[in-house]
Amino acid sequence: MHLPPRGGGPNAHASRRLALARLFGVSAALIVPASALAHAVAEGDKGYIQEISGVNLISFAYLGAKHMVTGYDHLLFLAGVIFFLYRMKDIGLYVSLFALGHSTTMLLGVYLNVGINSYLIDAIIGLSVVYKALDNMGAFQRWFGFQPNTKAATLIFGLFHGFGLSTKIIEYDISPDGLVPNLLAFNVGVEIGQLLALAAILIAMGFWRRTDGFWRHAYTANVVMMTAGFVLVGYQLTGFAVS
Template identity: 85%
Template sequence: MILTIGLLGMSTDVLAHAVAQGDKGYIQEITGINLIAFTYLGAKHMVTGYDHLLFLLGVIFFLYRMQHIAIYVSLFALGHSTTMLLGVYFNVGINSYLIDAIIGLSIVYKALDNIGAYQRWFGFQPNTKAATLIFGFFHGFGLSTKIIEYDISPDGLIPNLLAFNVGVEIGQLVALAMILILMSFWRKTDGFFRHAYTANVAMMSAGFLLMGYQLTGYFVA
């Protein structure tokens, strides 16, 4: 609920999957191959990207085995890496408000999945691996859209994009490690299963809130 309250206090610009203004200016100004800089920017974006982290939290919420976590995280990484790289390279952009609304929807989807809503409502379980990959594609388009808007220099584009993607994956691993450490402590408490439903409802609320902000921004902008 703290996260939800925090999101309520954010402006629409903050919720638009944006790269920090300082980083935006840096991206627009530099030319040539800058592998270290773009690796850092990619890692920073993932570690501070609450939308990615909320979805990732939802994905691993009830996963206990490392091989299962690795499969789902790899599918998510494959999805967002593919569309981020191809989207920027082929200059395929999507309205940032609409793509971020879909990213909010991905959080809602996963929270509903975690509380067993689809089985109760529709009597079937969606393919969770396919959903993770598909929503990964949308998360990647969210980032590629912003990079396109910032007019990244074509000089050194491919190496810089690859470095940025490496940074994103490094950031994802760091964020995942932090989430797993916290989850491991929480799972050992007696209240984990008692509060798991509430936690996913709060996550779902944050996703709906993100969707609302983005759709409002789309119609108002």
């Protein structure tokens, strides 16, 4: 589902501009200062993981959940995916495709020790946010006359999000003793965190959709989401260039 063509008189345009300014200000305050923390490993967590060995299911599940609920790039993409989904059947399908993608590459990436430059993979994750915002705005149909397969795109970008996770887990330098069960526990934690974040997003979206302002400001919200994605891409590419 996409946004209808924008319309309205001067008052509607002024309302959109005001809402855009407010939302962009909030986005900048939340995203730009936190950009240095994208997929970051807290020093305390990193030190703890490096010191322990053996099977530590609860610890790794906690870290997985913590990573997901604080991973704003993952959450932005997830919010974009469900932005126009109303039926739980559809939400479950798309979230499952995303989970399948990031679980597969996260587990295989760590187990096979396949890492990708963290700046580049995070830039791709930022692009996934840009893509989803543009898709929600119907930009691909207007610009190119075709609609990308949204299910395939969700799965494919999920694979890249998983590589973002695996790249940071590799940086944990975790002990090979108990690696497989610990990785599975981490993945379970990621899914728990994703469900918690999804529940919060759905509750907020549910209240918003009941208001008269939802359709008036949905376009603006996706513009802000797209802007946030470009900020992430720019930050990560700058980091890659100077690193």
